[in-house]
Amino acid sequence: xxxxxxxxxxxxxxxxxxxxxxxxxxxxxxxxxxxxxxxxxxxxxxxxxxxxxxxxxxxxxxxxxxxxxxxxxxxxxxxxxxxxxxxxxxxxxxxxxxxxxxxxxxxxxxxxxxxxxxxxxxxxxxxxxxxxxxxxxxxxxxxxxxxxxxxxxxxxxxxxxxxxxxxxxxxxxxxxxxxxxxxxxxxxxxxxxxxxxxxxxxxxxxxxxxxxxxxxxxxxxxxxxxxxxxxxxxxxxxxxxxxxxxxxxxxxxxxxxxxxxxxxxxxxxxxxxxxxxxxxxxxxxxxxxxxxxxxxxxxxxxxxxxxxxxxxxxxxxxxxxxxxxxxxxxxxxxxxxxxxxxxx
Numbered sequence: 001x002x003x004x005x006x007x008x009x010x011x012x013x014x015x016x017x018x019x020x021x022x023x024x025x026x027x028x029x030x031x032x033x034x035x036x037x038x039x040x041x042x043x044x045x046x047x048x049x050x051x052x053x054x055x056x057x058x059x060x061x062x063x064x065x066x067x068x069x070x071x072x073x074x075x076x077x078x079x080x081x082x083x084x085x086x087x088x089x090x091x092x093x094x095x096x097x098x099x100x101x102x103x104x105x106x107x108x109x110x111x112x113x114x115x116x117x118x119x120x121x122x123x124x125x126x127x128x129x130x131x132x133x134x135x136x137x138x139x140x141x142x143x144x145x146x147x148x149x150x151x152x153x154x155x156x157x158x159x160x161x162x163x164x165x166x167x168x169x170x171x172x173x174x175x176x177x178x179x180x181x182x183x184x185x186x187x188x189x190x191x192x193x194x195x196x197x198x199x200x201x202x203x204x205x206x207x208x209x210x211x212x213x214x215x216x217x218x219x220x221x222x223x224x225x226x227x228x229x230x231x232x233x234x235x236x237x238x239x240x241x242x243x244x245x246x247x248x249x250x251x252x253x254x255x256x257x258x259x260x261x262x263x264x265x266x267x268x269x270x271x272x273x274x275x276x277x278x279x280x281x282x283x284x285x286x287x288x289x290x291x292x293x294x295x296x297x298x299x300x301x302x303x304x305x306x307x308x309x310x311x312x313x314x315x316x317x318x319x320x321x322x323x324x325x326x327x328x329x330x331x332x333x334x335x336x337x338x339x340x341x342x343x344x
Contacts, residue, residue, distance in 0.1 A: 001028065001031040001032070001080045001081065001145075002031070002032045002034070002077070002078065002079045002080050002081075003024070003028060003031055003032065003033045003034070003079065003080065003081045003082075003083065004034050004036055004074065004077075004079040004081065004082040004083070004100065005021065005024070005033065005034070005035050005036065005051075005082070005083045005085065006036050006037075006082060006083070006084045006085055006086060006091050006094075006095070007035050007036060007037035007038075007041055007085055007086075008085045008086060008134075009038065009086055009088075010269065011040065011044065011250070011269030011270075011272065011273070012268070012269045012271070012272040012293070013085075013130065014037070014041060014044060014045075015044070015158070015160070015269075015272035015273055015276055015295075015296075016129075016130045016131045016134065016158070016272065016293075016296055017085055017131070017134040018050075018131075018157075018158045018159075018160060018276065018296075019131050019134070019135055019156035019157055019158050019296065020085075020131070020134035020135045020137065020138040021033075021035075021048075021050050021051065021138075022050045022153075022156075022157050023135060023138050023139075023150070023152050023153065023156075024050070024083070024138050024141070024142075025049075025050035025051070026152070026153070027138075027142045027146070027150050032052050032053070033050070033051050033052050033053075034051065034052060034053045034054070034055055034077070034079070035051045035053070035054045035055070036055045036056075036057075036070075036074065037054065037055075037056055037057075038056060038057065038058065038059065039056040039057065039058050040249075040250045041054055041056055042054050042056055042251065043249055043250030043251030043252075043253070043254060044160070044250060044251075044254060044273070045160075046163075046166075046251055046254075047160075047161045047162055047163045047166070048160065048161065049161060055073075055074075055077075057069070057070055063090060066090070066094075067090060067093055067094050067097065068097075070094045070098075071093075071094045071095075071097035071098045074094070074095075074098040074100070075097070075098045075099050075100075079098070079100050080100070080101060080102060081100065081101070081102040081103075081104065081141070081145060082095045082098070082100045082102070082103050082104065083104050083105070083137065083138065083141050084103070084104065084105030084106075084115075085105075085134055085137070087105075087106055087108040087109055088109060088111075089109045089110065089111045089114075091105070092105055092109075092111035092114040092115055093111070093114055095114070095115075096114040096115075101116070102116050102117065102144070102145070103115045103116045103117065104116070104117040104119065104137070104140070104141045104144060105117075105118065105119065105137070106118070106119050106120075106121050106137060107119060107120055107121065108121060117140075117141075117144045119137060119140045119141075122136055126292065127291070127292075128291075128292065129291065129292055129293075129294070129296060130292055130293055130296075131156060131158065131296040132156075135152070135156060138150075139152065156296070158275075158276050158296045158297050159276055159277070159278070159297070160254070160273070160276040160277050162254060162255055162258040162277050166251075166254075166255040166258075167255055167258050167259050169252075169255060170252065170255035170256045170258065170259040171259050173252065173256070174219070174242075174256065174259060177219075177242055177244060177247070178240075178242050179217045179219055179242050180217045181217070183215070183216050183217045184215065184216040184217070184261040184262070184340050185216065185217045185219065185259070185260045185261050185262075186212055186216045186217070186218050186219075186260065186261065186262045186263065186264065186336060187219055187220070187221050187256070187257060187260045187262070187263040187264075187265075187270075187274070187279075188205060188208070188209065188218065188219070188220045188221070188233075188241075188263070188264050188265065189220075189221060189222060189263060189264070189265030189266055189268050189270045189271055189274075190202070190205050190220055190222065190226065190229045190230055190233055190265075190266065191222040191223070191225070191226025191229045191230070191245070191266065191268060192226070192266045192267065192268045193223065193225045193226060193268075194315065195287070195288075195315040195316075196315060196316050196317075197286065197287040197312075197314055197315055197316055197317045197321070197324075198266050198267045198268070198286065198287060198288060199229060199266050199324075200266055200284045200286075200324050200327065201321070201324060201325065202229060202232040202233045202236055203236055204325075204327070204328070204329050205233045205237075205329075206233045206236035206237040206238075207329040208264065208329040208332055208333055209233065209237045209239055209241045210237060210238055210239045211329060211330070211333040212333060212336065213239035213240065213241075215337065215340070216261070216262075216336075216340065217242070218239070218240075218241045218242070219241065219242040219243070219244055219260075220233065220234075220241060220242070220243045220244060220245055221244050221245070221248065221253055221256060221257070221270060222244075222245045222246070222268075222270070223245070223246060224245065224246035226245055226246075227243075227245040227246050229245075230243045230245040231243070231245075244256070253270065253273070254273055254277060257270065257273055257274040257277055257279050258277040258278060258279065260274070260279050261279070261280070261340060262279065262280045262281070262282070262336055262339060262340060263279055263280070263281045263282070264281075264282045264284070264332055264336065265281060265282070265283055265284065266283075266284055267283060267284070267285055267286075267288050267293070271283045271295055271300070272295045272296075274295075274299075274300075275295045275297035275298075275299035275300040276295070276297055276299075278299060279299065280299050280301075280339050281295060281297075281299060281300045281301070282300075282301050282303055282332060282335055282336060283295055283300055283301070283302055283303065284303050284304070284324070284327060284332075285302050285303070285304040285311075286304065286305070286310060286311075286321070286323035286324040287310060287311055287312050287313060287314055287315075287317070287323060288311050288313060289311040289313070290302045290304065301335065303327060303331070303332060303335065304323070304327070305322070305323055305324070305326030305327045307322050307323045307326065309322075309323070310323040
């Protein structure tokens with residue numbers, strides 16, 4: 001059987017879907033599982049052992065063009081089943097035009113008629129972690145495909161493998177950029193492309209970098225779109241800090257994170273990747289809800305300052321950003337040092 005999975009559209013969501021993909025592989029160990037995703041997914045899932053193939057695409061300017069182009073090449077692949085992780089109408093229409101016989105997804109956005117097996121959205125959706133939302137969909141898919149109740153692992157597994165040679169290449173890259181690998185390496189994820197409210201203030205990251213400098217090598221990692229935040233921190237910081245913003249694609253960023261000892265990050269895609277590849281990650285939450293979207297890994301620690309207005313889910317704070325300014329650099333420094341001393 002050929003099973004197609006339409007991947008989530010954001011990096012953090014894609015990482016949160018890993019436990020569901022692993023359970024899909026457990027349910028169908030001998031069948032072919034293909035992931036259909038945007039092109040960045042290759043960098044994230046390159047060493048994954050729970051899928052057989054990644055089929056990627058780059059979104060066109062026109063959604064109509066995306067639907068037509070994707071449905072055309074997916075139709076030629078002859079898949080038997082498609083499981084849709086996104087809730088979008090577009091993903092369901094693409095699957096329907098691909099003539100895939102069995103189309104399974106949540107019944108949202110008026111797309112039920114496009115699915116052969118529409119699944120009701122769980123009533124607990126907004127109270128449980130997003131990883132369980134994807135797991136529930138895969139569980140329903142296994143029932144529909146096999147007619148049997150699936151046997152899932154008691155503890156969902158969100159880890160992502162990174163090949164040793166990729167990590168070694170990342171270490172060489174870090175050394176070439178001036179990172180002292182003889183010391184613990186701490187990465188900072190200072191950006192967030194879709195929300196200014198999720199960014200811990202630049203002056204606080206600068207102070208944290210100064211505190212860490214006496215004990216570790218500090219670098220910043222992010223996309224070109226987040227380079228403005230990194231540049232401001234570099235300007236404010238009175239200690240050396242290596243800025244790698246925009247210098248890595250996703251595949252190399254994944255490997256760099258696997259080569260680091262710890263990460264401090266805003267709620268962003270890299271904060272989900274780092275703990276999944278085994279790096280201790282301290283994630284700063286303010287306007288967003290850690291109950292549903294924290295990194296789904298025992299390697300992640302959520303840092304937050306409780307206030308009445310959080311989580312507000314706003315992209316810009318209309319008042320004084322108190323959920324973020326209530327978190328001090330000294331507190332995070334202490335948490336990082338406690339972890340690094342345990343691992344000395």
